[in-house]
Amino acid sequence: MDIDKSLVDSPAPRLEGLAELTPTFSVAVLHCNPDADPKAAFRSLVTFLRTTLESRGQARSVRCLGEVVLAEPDQIEGVGSLLELGIDGLYASVRERRTMPSWAGEDQQVFDVANQLTVVVRCGAFVVLHTPVSDEALRKWLQKFKGLYRYLPSAILRRTLQGDGKTVWLRGVHRRRATKADSKTLGGLRIQEVLDDEDGSFALSAAVIDYLPLDESAVVRGRLTVSPAKSHLYWKFRVDLLTFLAAATETVTLFEKSFAVEPPEEPFWQLAVPETELANVYGAYDVTIAEPDELPGAADPDGELAERAELLRNSFLEVRGHSGSPAFTAVVGREGAEVGSLSIKPAARGDGFELDVRFAGTPSNEAVARQIRDAVGNGELLRIYYESGHTFGECQINLQNQTAPPFANLEFADFGRYRVNQEKPSVRGDQAIHDAIGLINDCSLFAWVATAYPTGWLVCDDGAGEVADFLHLADGTLTAIHVKGAQSTSSTRQVAVTAYQEVVAQAVKNLRLLDNRSLIERFTTPRIARPAAWLDGTRQTELSEFLTALRARTTLNKTKVVIVQPHLLRPVHDAARKAAEEGKPTRDSRSLTLLDGLLRSARRTVISHWDDLTVIGSE
Incomplete structure (x- = not known):
């Protein structure tokens, strides 16, 4: 286990017992620039880590244990x-860091002691870092030595590791206003299904995904947290060193493939566009x-970010933008007194951007102006809003996604002999309508519903004050079915929003009536003497068993809403969708x-109360 003699000798003792280490796979991944020598870049990285880990910062003392x-x-x-193992180089160190608790007085010799592990793995042009060194310090080093390493492109991080989103941390790119959050966190079974066009004004900071690799023998699987702006991955398990190294080489292989070929589509495509x-x-x-602390996984062991943020919050930055340019002037000051001006402009940094911050003219109070300038740094703590609709934040610039996605749950059915423009049987009176549903001469959409749901309970509730036209109950799942006739029977009828407005409004208005206890009370004494039921x-002829089935439902059972409105024809829909995708809008596509x-x-609105909404059009 010889030390690489090309590196500067270290006075620290040699770290023994590597195989017994059990690090958490919480890593940043860097890619060596094509013009740099990977071996020389790795030596420089190790030198930087040694120097940084020896820095005391706000700690009382630090000591390398090996x-x-x-x-x-x-x-x-x-x-x-x-x-x-497929590894070209490895650096590992352990340091002891002693800090004074926030509650301890200066005269109390009480310390918090943390033993911190650093493991760096080089695989070809990639390095995988597990280290307590802050993202801020690492970013500054990367900026100083631009020719060595860069973060992975955020698109590679976002798109390589696919899976059901479980949690996302989002930051707003919209104009700030009291009626909309600046940031938000969402959790669920599959966040891809939760996001919608209203989330197009939020950019992704980080995401937890349920990663399922294509290779069944892959080590890394399950819950992964991905932070694209930080080129960071977190796999929640603490593993032995062999598994850690296997996970490192495995992820590097995945990223290498993504560099070579176009990675999959964006998993959270509804969000703001980088x-x-x-x-x-x-x-x-x-x-x-x-x-x-609103940035997931932010590493700030020395409190530098917190200090800078506090300084900036106690200062003022008055923005004076330039039309036609991302650069701007910030008049800065403290306690109401102007101390100078900063010239600030974003500059490309690998796949992202950082701020170039300089004095604009001679400051009236250079010491304070320099403090503010240094606190701004590369822009890690700033969000800058632009008239162009862009927002700078977390070293990324994003534009609100104005592309409205298609409605997800649109289905088409063959209505055959049934009249798509006739909602219910052509008789008068509530009881007469219920009695006529499904008779031989009934070609209404109500009759179609009776044939389309052949299993479980189907109960008609048509009439004044109805919950829905029909309720379907099978295996505990309750479906409220709302029916509306098409405005025309023409085989070339156009898309018409008005055909859906009334039935959609009715479905939304009646959502609160789908509470199970309310339904039991309602059908214990039905409004209609003999409700149509199957x-x-x-x-x-009676609903006692239906009521028994309702009482057997639990909160684990699903409740869904279906709208049957056959006005929309599949061929017309498909032609309109194609025209929109090709950028050749038509009357129907609009x-x-x-x-x-x-x-x-x-x-x-439906999923804020129940499980989902499906709309059925005509083949």
């Missing part, structure tokens, strides 16, 4: 050679200071966009 640097031929006792061209950004008009397709918006809004 370190080791290994090259390709070296062995890790109990694990194997780096060559066998901007790559500064020429599209102009008119800065406002700036806010981000809270360090059990497994057979007509029933109407379909409006219809999508109506149905998406209705679905948001």
Whole structure:
């Protein structure tokens, strides 16, 4: 287990017992610039880590307990050679860091002691870092030595590791206003299904995904937290060193493939769009200071970010933007007194951006102005809002996503002999309508519903004060079915939003009536003497067993809403959708966009109460 002699000798003792380490796979991944020598870049990185880890910062003391640097031929006792593991270089160190608790007085000799592990793995042009060194310090080093490493492109981080989103941390890119959150966190079974066009004004800070690799033998799987702006991955398990190294080489292989071929589509495509061209950004008009603790996984062991944020919050930055340019001037001061001006402009940094901050003219109070300038740094704590609709934040520039997605739950059915423009049987009176549903001469949409739901209970509630036209109950799942006839029977009828407005409004208005206890009370004494009802397709004369089935439901059972409105034809829908996708809008494509918006809004309301909304059109 020989130390790489090309590195500066260290006075620290050699770290023994590597195989016994059990680090958490919480890592940043860097990619060596093509013009740099990966071996030389790795040596520089190790030198930087040594220097940083020796820095006391706000701690009372730091002490290296041991370190080791290994090259390709070296062995890790109990694990194997780096060559066998597919690793080109490894650096590991442990330091002791002693800090005074916030509650302790200056005269009390009481300390918090933390033992911190650093493990850095080099695989070709990639390095995988597990370290207590802050993202801020690492970012500054990368900026100082631009020719060595860079963070992975955020698109690679967002798109390589696919899976059901479980949690997302979002930051707003919209104009700040009291009626909309600046940031938010969402959790659920599959966040991709939760996000909608209203989330197009939020950008992704980080996401927890349920990662399921294509390779069944893959080590890394399950819950992964991905922070694209920080090039950071967190796999919640604490693992032995061999598993840690396998996870590192495995993720590097995945990222190498993503660099070679186009990665999959964006998993959270509804969110704000990352901007790559500064020429599209102009008119800065406002700036806010981000809270360090609102950024998931932010590493700030020395409290530097918190100190800078506090200094900026106690200062003022008055933005004076430039039309046609992302650059702007910030008049800065403290306690109401102006101390100078800063010239600030975003500059490309790898896949993202950082702020170039300089004095604009001679400050009236250079000491205070310099403090504010240094606190601004590369822009890690700033959010800058532009008239162009862009927002700078977390070293990324994002534009609000104005592309409204299609309504997700649109289905088409063959209505065959049934009249798509006739909602119910052509008779008068509530009881007469119920009695006529499904008779031989009934070609109404009510009759179609009776044939479309042949299993479980189907109960008609048509009439004044109805919950829905029908309620379907099977295996505990309750479906409220609302029916509306098409405005025309023409085989070329156009998309019409008005055909859906009334039935959608009715479905939304009646959502609170679907509470199970309310339904039991309602059907214990039904409004209609003999409501039309079927059990497994057979007509029933009374509802006692239906009530028994309702009482057997629990909060685990699903409640859904279905709207049957056959006005929308599949061929017309498909042609309109294609025209929109090809950028050749037609009358139908514009109407379909409006219809999508109506149905998406209705679905948001439905899922705020129950499980989901489905709309059925005509083949």
